Amino acid sequence: VAAAPAAREGRRERSLDLKILFVGEIVGSSGVFTVKSLLSRLRAELGVELVIADGEGATGGFGIGRAHAIYLHKLGVDVITTGECAYYKKDMVEHLSKARYMLRPCNYPWDNPGRGWLLAGPDHHKVAVVSVLGQAGFGRVHLANPFHVLPGLLERVRRDTRTVIVDYHAATTAEKAALFHFLKGQVSAVIGTHQKIQTADERLLDGTAVITDAGRTGSFDSVGGFDPEIEIRRFMTQIPEPSKPVWSKLELQGVLVEVDQEGKAVYIERVRRECTEVPHDRASDSPAGE
Numbered sequence: 001v002a003a004a005p006a007a008r009e010g011r012r013e014r015s016l017d018l019k020i021l022f023v024g025e026i027v028g029s030s031g032v033f034t035v036k037s038l039l040s041r042l043r044a045e046l047g048v049e050l051v052i053a054d055g056e057g058a059t060g061g062f063g064i065g066r067a068h069a070i071y072l073h074k075l076g077v078d079v080i081t082t083g084e085c086a087y088y089k090k091d092m093v094e095h096l097s098k099a100r101y102m103l104r105p106c107n108y109p110w111d112n113p114g115r116g117w118l119l120a121g122p123d124h125h126k127v128a129v130v131s132v133l134g135q136a137g138f139g140r141v142h143l144a145n146p147f148h149v150l151p152g153l154l155e156r157v158r159r160d161t162r163t164v165i166v167d168y169h170a171a172t173t174a175e176k177a178a179l180f181h182f183l184k185g186q187v188s189a190v191i192g193t194h195q196k197i198q199t200a201d202e203r204l205l206d207g208t209a210v211i212t213d214a215g216r217t218g219s220f221d222s223v224g225g226f227d228p229e230i231e232i233r234r235f236m237t238q239i240p241e242p243s244k245p246v247w248s249k250l251e252l253q254g255v256l257v258e259v260d261q262e263g264k265a266v267y268i269e270r271v272r273r274e275c276t277e278v279p280h281d282r283a284s285d286s287p288a289g290e
């Protein structure tokens, strides 16, 4: 019985496939806490060599500030992606240009602060991570068409590596599904974000791992990570009121993708891990206290 895991381990050691964990959108301080509580153990447990996370909502649910970005990077997130809230926090505008682990969508004007793609991962297997924003449903951000921008960008990216992970931050499932088929066979993975609900459609398409939405990291028992009471009140009254991230039933959600040396995805699996740890100052309003 004891020999089985060892044999599996041996196979893993020889395997040149790379395991990548993509963490679904981190929502609020409770989401950041969930990463702190679970990520390092999960990284070891899954044998992951690269962690990418959508950090778009880490600071209050809308955008990510410099301090949260630095902290998440320290916690083991190798690459942080964003979306339509990339520039919401003032100190991030400057930080995006400096931090080599941060991404803003590649379809912003090319000379905007920050980068739309970067190289990460271990030396023996470099990975290009590309961030791109969808067009539908974003009232305040109107970017270039991903279907026009990506072919040229991917041509450039593939000069450095054949392993390419695309984070498609989009508000409609149709855009995401269309991009899966547009890019299948050309990139290692297209992972949907922004909707913050993990979908059950993960699959391999001609060596491209896809999922419509990687999910959310933060409160599961909530409305997109936010306090249901406020969300209901806003629907009832139409009076603007800021959303508030909550701490009820914390989970880390995401996907595990395995890529071979040719840059072909060979495996994709949804990941969900409950966070049972409770920060001291939250003990009274923790899930356990409900």
Ligand SMILES: [Fe+2]
Pocket (backbone or CB within 6 Å): 056, 083, 084, 085, 169, 194
């Ligand atoms: Fe978003």
